Amino acid sequence: MKYLPNALTLLRIVLCVPLLFLRPFSVWFFVLYTICGVSDMLDGYLARRLGCAGPAGARLDSAADFIFAVVLLFRLLPAMNLPAWLFWWIAGIALIKLSSIAAGYIRRKQAAFLHTYANKAAGLLLFCLPYGFPLWGLSAGAAVCLFATLAALEELFLCLTSSELNQDVKGIFFR
Incomplete structure (x- = not known):
């Protein structure tokens, strides 16, 4: 059972x-997309419940999140027919996210993927976007970008100012 979260x-x-x-x-895109999203929500929860949470699992989860996000960028963005300004915002x-990773690596010799409440909320909103985009269109995308910008700026701030790396930090307002 202790291998279930990493599986x-x-x-x-x-x-x-x-x-x-x-x-x-x-339909098949949404089936696999939903399985990926549910697995993302369950793996950390199960790791904590089963008492097998650790830094290796957290890094694997961060890598999986990154891969999932990159795949979605390449598959969904072209299909959404977004205006140029929204592409620039996403870029x-x-x-900012790459700057956070670089700052973590320069300061601590390891990539810093922080599991802040804001990053988790931004991830949830991003996950919900493909379901809501056909209904709300551009305004849904802009709302997700606004929240993701704030979460990314918080992460960068924490990577630049924290004295030690805590990937499970809750955020700047929860110290």
């Missing part, structure tokens, strides 16, 4: 491969 995380990574080839917003968020 779910690995499942998410494996399911990213067929997501690359499925038509966005198709700006990605630049």
Whole structure:
């Protein structure tokens, strides 16, 4: 049972491969997309419940989250027909996130993927976006980008100012 959380995380990574080839917003795309999202919600919870949470599992989860996000960027963004300003906004968020990773690596010799409440909420909103986009369109995308920007800025601030790396830090307002 102690390997179940990491198995779910690995499942998410494996399911990213067929997501690359499925038509966005198709039934099978949503089936695999939902399995990936549910596995993301369950792996950390199960790791804590089963008493097997650890830094290796947290890093694997962060890697799976990153792979999932990159796959979705390449598959969903072209299908959403977004205006250029929203692409630039998304690129700006990605630049902030990469800056956080770089800052963590420069300061502590390891990539810093922080599991803040804001990052978790941004991830949940991003996960819900493909379900709501057909209904709310651009305003849904802009709302997710706004929240993701704030979460990314918080993460960068923490990576630059924290005296030690705590990947499970709750956020700047929860110290």
